[in-house]
Amino acid sequence: GDSVTQMEGPVTLSEEAFLTINCTYTATGYPSLFWYVQYPGEGLQLLLKATKADDKGSNKGFEATYRKETTSFHLEKGSVQVSDSAVYFCALSGDFSSGSARQLTFGSGTQLTVLP
Amino acid sequence: DAGVTQSPTHLIKTRGQQVTLRCSPISGHKSVSWYQQVLGQGPQFIFQYYEKEERGRGNFPDRFSARQFPNYSSELNVNALLLGDSALYLCASSLASGFRGSYNEQFFGPGTRLTVL
Numbered sequence: 164g165d166s167v168t169q170m171e172g173p174v175t176l177s178e179e180a181f182l183t184i185n186c187t188y189t190a191t192g193y194p195s196l197f198w199y200v201q202y203p204g205e206g207l208q209l210l211l212k213a214t215k216a217d218d219k220g221s222n223k224g225f226e227a228t229y230r231k232e233t234t235s236f237h238l239e240k241g242s243v244q245v246s247d248s249a250v251y252f253c254a255l256s257g258d259f260s261s262g263s264a265r266q267l268t269f270g271s272g273t274q275l276t277v278l279p
Numbered sequence: 280d281a282g283v284t285q286s287p288t289h290l291i292k293t294r295g296q297q298v299t300l301r302c303s304p305i306s307g308h309k310s311v312s313w314y315q316q317v318l319g320q321g322p323q324f325i326f327q328y329y330e331k332e333e334r335g336r337g338n339f340p341d342r343f344s345a346r347q348f349p350n351y352s353s354e355l356n357v358n359a360l361l362l363g364d365s366a367l368y369l370c371a372s373s374l375a376s377g378f379r380g381s382y383n384e385q386f387f388g389p390g391t392r393l394t395v396l
Contacts, residue, residue, distance in 0.1 A: 169321075199387075204389075206283075206387040206389045206390050207322070207369065208387070209386075212384075252322075254321075265327050265334055265335045266324040266327060266335050266337065267312075267314075267322070267324065267371075267385060268324070269321030269322050269323070271319075271320055272319075272320070
């Protein structure tokens with residue numbers, strides 16, 4: 164079945180540092196890939212997405228590129244802020260041929276703390 | 280516009296009891312999905328409902344059931360609660376179920392925190 168493996172946390176960075184959170188996946192065909200963010204006490208918010216190979220999703224300075232050859236979707240940001248402190252989840256929605264297109268499969272999450 | 284709403288916010292139950300969680304989707308959304316998020320883990324898919332019919336089910340026991348009403352709101356029921364059912368239960372809504380060949384973005388509510396003692 165589908166699975167997502169995410170970089171173990173927690174990650175602690177200083178403000179303005181470069182961020183990378185690794186994410187790799189296992190799925191048949193061409194899944195859609197997502198990064199969600201969860202702030203303390205809140206639900207999940209979609210941060211960015213990519214629905215086909217080589218697509219780059221971007222939002223609020225965050226970027227991730229759908230790499231089919233390495234089955235990866237690493238999250239990057241050039242300069243993090245204190246307000247970026249949250250838990251980040253990589254997720255996929257399966258290819259329609261796999262029957263898992265209607266559900267999201269999540270990684271275990273990476274806690275990011277940015278210090279001033 | 281109101282987002283996805285869930286009630287109650289927090290709930291404490293004892294083992295063996297039954298619980299009902301409620302979700303109201305974004306206006307115009309016809310699909311509701313339920314996820315269980317155990318502390319320190321990513322959410323796990325429980326159910327998807329579209330147009331009042333179950334369209335997908337995750338690997339959860341029959342103690343878990345759900346339904347969707349004509350106004351597209353939904354309830355998740357869990358019977359014979361176990362300590363391991365303690366989790367944040369998330370509801371997500373989307374315009375459709377994704378079966379027409381395109382992904383429909385899922386919008387999540389704030390969740391219901393269930394504690395089983």
